[in-house]
Amino acid sequence: MSLTILDAIKQRKSVSKYQKDAVLDHSTLNELIRLAGCSPSAYNLQNWHFIAVISDEGKALLKAAAFGQPQVETAAATFIVCGQVQAHKTLQKRLSPSVKAGTIPADIANAWVAAASRSHEGNFQLQHEEAIRSGSLAAMTLMYAAQGMGLASGAMGGFDAEQIKKHFPLGDDDIPVMLITVGIPEKNNWPQKERRPVEEILTLA
Amino acid sequence: MSLTILDAIKQRKSVSKYQKDAVLDHSTLNELIRLAGCSPSAYNLQNWHFIAVISDEGKALLKAAAFGQPQVETAAATFIVCGQVQAHKTLQKRLSPSVKAGTIPADIANAWVAAASRSHEGNFQLQHEEAIRSGSLAAMTLMYAAQGMGLASGAMGGFDAEQIKKHFPLGDDDIPVMLITVGIPEKNNWPQKERRPVEEILTLA
Numbered sequence: 001m002s003l004t005i006l007d008a009i010k011q012r013k014s015v016s017k018y019q020k021d022a023v024l025d026h027s028t029l030n031e032l033i034r035l036a037g038c039s040p041s042a043y044n045l046q047n048w049h050f051i052a053v054i055s056d057e058g059k060a061l062l063k064a065a066a067f068g069q070p071q072v073e074t075a076a077a078t079f080i081v082c083g084q085v086q087a088h089k090t091l092q093k094r095l096s097p098s099v100k101a102g103t104i105p106a107d108i109a110n111a112w113v114a115a116a117s118r119s120h121e122g123n124f125q126l127q128h129e130e131a132i133r134s135g136s137l138a139a140m141t142l143m144y145a146a147q148g149m150g151l152a153s154g155a156m157g158g159f160d161a162e163q164i165k166k167h168f169p170l171g172d173d174d175i176p177v178m179l180i181t182v183g184i185p186e187k188n189n190w191p192q193k194e195r196r197p198v199e200e201i202l203t204l205a
Numbered sequence: 206m207s208l209t210i211l212d213a214i215k216q217r218k219s220v221s222k223y224q225k226d227a228v229l230d231h232s233t234l235n236e237l238i239r240l241a242g243c244s245p246s247a248y249n250l251q252n253w254h255f256i257a258v259i260s261d262e263g264k265a266l267l268k269a270a271a272f273g274q275p276q277v278e279t280a281a282a283t284f285i286v287c288g289q290v291q292a293h294k295t296l297q298k299r300l301s302p303s304v305k306a307g308t309i310p311a312d313i314a315n316a317w318v319a320a321a322s323r324s325h326e327g328n329f330q331l332q333h334e335e336a337i338r339s340g341s342l343a344a345m346t347l348m349y350a351a352q353g354m355g356l357a358s359g360a361m362g363g364f365d366a367e368q369i370k371k372h373f374p375l376g377d378d379d380i381p382v383m384l385i386t387v388g389i390p391e392k393n394n395w396p397q398k399e400r401r402p403v404e405e406i407l408t409l410a
Contacts, residue, residue, distance in 0.1 A: 004207055005208050006350070006354070030403050037406055040219050050408070052408070052410065103397070132341070136339075137341050140341070141345060145211070148209065148210035190309065192308070193300075195251065203254070203374050204260075205257065
């Protein structure tokens with residue numbers, strides 16, 4: 001694969017029609033998530049968790065939770081991208097490999113842990129927003145990773161969070177942020193949609 | 206530039222030390238934001254707005270709003286990535302180029318406008334979350350776009366939103382989601398930080 005990053009960004013489109021018999025093996029699922037986990041997060045919280053729904057039973061339950069949207073069943077996998085609201089409590093542990101590797105000085109790691117604890121503890125709004133932010137950053141990387149591996153993807157925001165929490169192994173502090181379908185596209189997907197002109201979305205200051 | 210998407214994901218790291226005399230010309234700023242705008246969003250809402258802070262005066266104000274973090278001043282540009290909470294009200298207009306181009310059938314565009322209006326109108330929590338989601342997706346693409354153009358980037362979540370709203374030309378329905386510094390890196394930035402193992406962040410279902 002030699003798709004450049006700039007071409008990937010220009011060419012990516014959201015897919016909803018997949019070849020329904022395609023299967024992603026475990027090493028492909030692992031690699032997709034290893035790459036998604038390379039995304040940035042505040043304090044390197046890495047406050048994300050991905051549930052790859054690949055079983056027939058899981059797909060049926062997720063389709064129902066996603067208001068019947070058929071691509072959940074036809075995609076090879078649909079990832080429930082979760083953000084985590086209590087990650088500040090495990091930050092020390094999550095930074096410790098970087099401290100051991102010499103990437104983050106120990107005193108700075110300790111300062112981050114203190115700062116994250118100070119800002120996040122008891123601030124449910126910030127915890128929730130940070131979970132959505134980190135989950136969304138990782139979801140975007142997951143889509144590019146899929147594209148780089150010759151796969152198509154589609155992000156879905158329409159789902160019943162309560163049903164997802166009920167039927168899937170989310171952790172206590174996981175909140176579902178987005179669903180990402182991944183698979184082999186059919187030929188009859190829509191082309192890339194038009195975008196707002198740059199002058200409408202960019203302001204210099 | 207021939208950096209592949211997979212290598213970009215593997216190699217990207219957050220930079221905080223920039224060559225302070227580097228300047229990004231307007232065509233580079235435009236291209237970065239044109240690419241960021243290729244990101245996906247619910248209903249293709251494209252509910253984002255980017256403020257490129259490039260002036261000395263703007264940088265000084267933004268540095269103060271970002272609790273003195275020096276990279277806001279040394280980066281060639283810092284983008285205030287905003288999400289928009291009222292985008293459902295302009296969705297018809299935003300979809301119309303895709304309808305005209307034949308990318309989205311008119312009846313489906315109308316159905317999306319109705320659905321977005323139904324779910325978003327009066328639901329301030331959803332509006333706010335959707336703004337963070339879309340802003341974060343676009344922020345991630347912006348970082349990869351910078352990388353593809355030979356630049357470095359760094360995401361920053363620590364800032365005073367009220368000061369940003371006071372000093373910069375945010376629209377009435379813009380909320381600042383993240384700051385993204387972009388520029389030419391110095392040689393003494395930290396290496397990429399360690400990540401959690403895949404088995405800790407991926408669950409199959």
